[in-house]
Amino acid sequence: MKRYSMSRKDRKNLVRILVALALFFAIFITDKVIVLGDVFKGPAAWVFPFCLYLVVYLIIGYDVLWRAVRNIARGQIFDENFLMCVATLGAFALAVYRGATGQEIEGFDEACAVLLFYQVGEWFQSYATGKSRKSIAGLMDIRPDYANLVKEDGSVERVDPSDVKVGDIILVNPGEKVPLDGVVVKGSSTLDTKALTGESLPREVTEGSEIVSGSVDLTSQLTVRVEKEFYDSTVSKILELVENAADQKSKAENFITKFAKYYTPIVCGVALLLAVVPGLVTTDWSTWIYRALSFLVVSCPCALVISIPLSFFAGIGAASKYGILVKGSNYLEKFNAANIFVFDKTGTLTKGNFAIAKIAPENDAEEILRLAAIAEHDSNHPIAKSIVARYGRQTESGYTLTDIAGSGVVAEKEGDVILCGNEKLMTKYGVAYTKEAGIGTVVYVARNGEFAGSLLIADEVKPETKQVIGELNAMECKTIMLTGDNEAIAKNVADEIGLTGHKASLLPQNKVEEVEKLLAHKKQKDVLCFVGDGINDAPVLMRSDIGIAMGGAGSDAAIEASDIVLMQDDLRGISLAKRIARKTMAIVFQNIVFSIAVKAAILILSAAGIANMWLAVFGDVGVAVIAILNAMRVNTNYQKRRAAPRGEVLRGEI
Amino acid sequence: MKKVYKLEDLDCANCAAKMERAINKIEGVNAASVSFMAQRLSVEADETRFDEIMDKVVKTCKKVEPDCRIVR
Numbered sequence: 001m002k003r004y005s006m007s008r009k010d011r012k013n014l015v016r017i018l019v020a021l022a023l024f025f026a027i028f029i030t031d032k033v034i035v036l037g038d039v040f041k042g043p044a045a046w047v048f049p050f051c052l053y054l055v056v057y058l059i060i061g062y063d064v065l066w067r068a069v070r071n072i073a074r075g076q077i078f079d080e081n082f083l084m085c086v087a088t089l090g091a092f093a094l095a096v097y098r099g100a101t102g103q104e105i106e107g108f109d110e111a112c113a114v115l116l117f118y119q120v121g122e123w124f125q126s127y128a129t130g131k132s133r134k135s136i137a138g139l140m141d142i143r144p145d146y147a148n149l150v151k152e153d154g155s156v157e158r159v160d161p162s163d164v165k166v167g168d169i170i171l172v173n174p175g176e177k178v179p180l181d182g183v184v185v186k187g188s189s190t191l192d193t194k195a196l197t198g199e200s201l202p203r204e205v206t207e208g209s210e211i212v213s214g215s216v217d218l219t220s221q222l223t224v225r226v227e228k229e230f231y232d233s234t235v236s237k238i239l240e241l242v243e244n245a246a247d248q249k250s251k252a253e254n255f256i257t258k259f260a261k262y263y264t265p266i267v268c269g270v271a272l273l274l275a276v277v278p279g280l281v282t283t284d285w286s287t288w289i290y291r292a293l294s295f296l297v298v299s300c301p302c303a304l305v306i307s308i309p310l311s312f313f314a315g316i317g318a319a320s321k322y323g324i325l326v327k328g329s330n331y332l333e334k335f336n337a338a339n340i341f342v343f344d345k346t347g348t349l350t351k352g353n354f355a356i357a358k359i360a361p362e363n364d365a366e367e368i369l370r371l372a373a374i375a376e377h378d379s380n381h382p383i384a385k386s387i388v389a390r391y392g393r394q395t396e397s398g399y400t401l402t403d404i405a406g407s408g409v410v411a412e413k414e415g416d417v418i419l420c421g422n423e424k425l426m427t428k429y430g431v432a433y434t435k436e437a438g439i440g441t442v443v444y445v446a447r448n449g450e451f452a453g454s455l456l457i458a459d460e461v462k463p464e465t466k467q468v469i470g471e472l473n474a475m476e477c478k479t480i481m482l483t484g485d486n487e488a489i490a491k492n493v494a495d496e497i498g499l500t501g502h503k504a505s506l507l508p509q510n511k512v513e514e515v516e517k518l519l520a521h522k523k524q525k526d527v528l529c530f531v532g533d534g535i536n537d538a539p540v541l542m543r544s545d546i547g548i549a550m551g552g553a554g555s556d557a558a559i560e561a562s563d564i565v566l567m568q569d570d571l572r573g574i575s576l577a578k579r580i581a582r583k584t585m586a587i588v589f590q591n592i593v594f595s596i597a598v599k600a601a602i603l604i605l606s607a608a609g610i611a612n613m614w615l616a617v618f619g620d621v622g623v624a625v626i627a628i629l630n631a632m633r634v635n636t637n638y639q640k641r642r643a644a645p646r647g648e649v650l651r652g653e654i
Numbered sequence: 655m656k657k658v659y660k661l662e663d664l665d666c667a668n669c670a671a672k673m674e675r676a677i678n679k680i681e682g683v684n685a686a687s688v689s690f691m692a693q694r695l696s697v698e699a700d701e702t703r704f705d706e707i708m709d710k711v712v713k714t715c716k717k718v719e720p721d722c723r724i725v726r
Contacts, residue, residue, distance in 0.1 A: 067720075067721075070720060071720070074717050074720065075717075076717070076718065080666065122665075125666075126665065129690075129691065132691070133691065133692075133693070244658075244696075245692070249687065257668075257671035257674075260668055260671065261671070261675070301668050302666050302667055302668045305666075305667040305668045305671060306666075306667035306668075306690070309667065309689075309690055309691045310691065312691075313691040313692075
């Protein structure tokens, strides 16, 4: 990541603060050594230190003073500028009063310091938020600026990506971002998809490969046919998602802004009472006014208010580094509480690749495969595809293929009849078949009424599945699998992976019903989380408390329907996201409790006269700085603690 | 209709919250959200009166936080 450089405003303010600090300490130390109030004798001796401190005060506080005056004119009273001005000017006034009445000259330094530290705190807030904004903005780097459109006459023109239409041909040169989703028609290269998926290993692409906008071409030129318009492209969807993330506010955030709404007026009211009531009783006005002013210093709510969204922002930013896109703070908050995980089986827990696990009888394997490939070569079904892929050769042509819905395929050519399908198909044609008892989908093959053999097709479980399910179970979450497989297969897979529950024999449309049922039965505080690969499960993703779509780079419908998107097709993103959510919430909680507790403690101490204004400044600025530093802890390296079973490359720059 | 605007020089988180509350009170605004972190304002309001409502939003913003500017 690029080093964060300060904004011009921050730099200007930093210089101002440093100058004021240097001046302040110069005066402060001189005062301690030679006592400025004694330089001149007489009743107006206080004027000399007053003037010196006033210079520092004005250097550091002119903008606060100006804003306070301006905001009062606009009817904004409980404004932090106003509060700081009242507190510091009040402190000055008290010091002047002491000086003028011949008491010991003190208090000017305090008034100055309060404003000085207040500004330090403000600067730090501005710097910290700027910095974490930048880390999210880094994600925005995926926005492509132009596309190289190939025109009909063969010339190439640089155009805005949004001007390119579906079917247009574009060129992507090495070093350039892929501007729109498309298919490679010429050339082969390596793509860097790190910004999209967090995956640091580059991806090889060649003719026919689908490529996703936002990835960077590393090695050579590609000619690409555009498949989606810009607004529909992955890059646009992701940018939209990230930009909208902050609109969804968490409960913690709403709580704290609501708290601040009442906190400030109440503290100000108490401050007023504190100045007037004991003042009337004891007539020791200056002591009580001083205490009331300390109250005002602590009454600024900004430290509280800022640390919460900052923590969430850092959490969302941290997640995005690993290719986990969270659509809002509220989802991060909710996900921390998620304790029921419902998984779609195919493509989520398993690879969805339907590899042939067994051919029986083994001696005729080649022939069975050949016949099956003839029947299935035209189908788009993943099982059919896996058979054709395994056969790997050109199939005999000339067969008429008839699809028997729900049963299989019949292939005919000049009286030669090949049956390829499930038990129903065999029974229908009266073929005596040998039942295959293995776990998976069984395809039976017969030729001219005679049984040839069977193919057992099993879906491979992803290598990380077991580990992730184990981690979730360890967090006392329920893990439930939804599948269209029959009970026997479902149970077998569920036991193998270690799931706590499974629902078998579901048609795609039943998934929503099943999730509805689970939602109806869950307890109030339970949070149900559905994980799917985004294909055909948009309704379920929307219906569940939290929808997680996997392998988001490519399926824009899934990005839209889900609340959390794992850009990489890797289940470990779920446990990682859970860890990030947990840490974020822990820090949010710490910040809320810590800031309120410290502020309350200082309020009580200053009312009792134990805490002076210095401590009050710490209550305001110190708490803000500590809360912000704490919030930044969210954004640490989570990958270190992530078990890497496949010798994974760790991302260096975090 | 929902529109999103960039905010410039929104400096304090509490002001953002105040702005959000004030904008939500404007007649005709269905929902408004000010994100301090993202420096963005999203306004959902009646489409036919959107421009008129946005003028009010800008006015309110000026009143609550004069430093902050809505980029339209």
